[in-house]
Amino acid sequence: MNFQSKLNAAWLRTHSLVCVGLDPEMPKLPARFQNRPDGLFAFHKAIVDATHDIVCAYKPQYAHHAALGAYDQLAAIIDYIHTRYPNVPVILDAKRGDMGNTAMYLAKEAFEGFKADAVTVSPYLGTDAIEPFTKYADRGTVLLCRTSNPGAADLQELLIDGEPIYMKVARLAATKWNGNNNVSLVVGATAPKVIADVRAMVGDMPLLVPGVGAQGGDVADAVAAGRDSKGVGLMISASRSVLYASNGDDFAHAARGVVEQMIADGANC
């Protein structure tokens, strides 16, 4: 089953638009995970076990693992999800981007090494940086369009003939880059108007929407702006607010509670 089909099925099965980001920050983990070599994996495993039936995707973060040299634990949690919950798509959030030949190696790392169903990719280098990812027709390429951070304004919002750069990215994604129908876009929840504009441009393309929870974006506003014509089409992503809902023994239960609240707040389908 390809990424798009897996995601569609997850929306139908779970009635949830929530994507949980796995962004481990060692000092925030419950103490018992901090001093063991498989601490990140064990923590994420507990989060996944507690939430797998109410999320449409998981999004493990490359950087948070890489800073600790924990490449093996990143691979292990992806493998665990595939094995235990094979219907839940996994998006590797690695924001890759390099030219032609080198991009092919990055795609190989993400799709063959880490075995991710999809990976986030920066569009700054253009077509030949993107095609090596989209060539994997059964996997998803999730392009950065308008990110949720303050610095997004520095380049992404600059106007070209009255249109911001992120809309040029959305246009290219919807036309030139989507020949295999496997492109999605990252559009931050911190700007619901932008979500609506991008949705109008790209039809039913899936949108990955980070920036709710710790970053302050509103779930209901983001969902209202971004549903596709079938009432789905969104991965509303939260990380810190879910993972660190509690640092006591109830952390996994508390994480599930945050996901349930997001669904109740509007991230449902």
Next chain:
Amino acid sequence: MNFQSKLNAAWLRTHSLVCVGLDPEMPKLPARFQNRPDGLFAFHKAIVDATHDIVCAYKPQYAHHAALGAYDQLAAIIDYIHTRYPNVPVILDAKRGDMGNTAMYLAKEAFEGFKADAVTVSPYLGTDAIEPFTKYADRGTVLLCRTSNPGAADLQELLIDGEPIYMKVARLAATKWNGNNNVSLVVGATAPKVIADVRAMVGDMPLLVPGVGAQGGDVADAVAAGRDSKGVGLMISASRSVLYASNGDDFAHAARGVVEQMIADGANC
């Protein structure tokens, strides 16, 4: 010694503007390196031993190692260069880019994990994606400005008030982002006019110039367009043309020959 000082000293010492990229492609390596667990490291060690006195920097490629899961061999070659040739700066070519908190983890991976002197970073996410790197005041942040690939035209050359996006990046790099005087820019050799325009914008900021050799950029044209006011300021980077000059037993000698030819062709100072 910080990255900028180390690079300045390397130019003065070697009279070379050549940077060698370490982009391993397993099928192109001499046969004896293909079936051993430390093959990439051993190949690069031979290349480094043969060229260390005539290069201003090495630029190991993250992706080419990552696709093989060879994170340890990437760390090992950087460690080898630091130990054996401590005056040669090492730029990790990883084209990182993520927001605030996550960028901090990527910087930690590059500078503390891999111990690189500098790392390449995409500017698409803006200021808060860049500051976590530039905060490491003794390390270099090498921002993508105008890359050497065909796809560069898709976004980087779009005009904003008559000025291409890559010049906006150059302007931000020279002003807003360079408070620690540790920013450099990537400008492809395939467009010498662009190198000259960027040089005029950024003063004596170092420019990393890929795209000579296999990609077809001309060394003399790139150098003529890009020297700074002191006659240096350039890292003219070649990878495949150096690494795969021969796949026989003379590969390291042949690699040195290609670097010497680049110097003779104009990559000197």
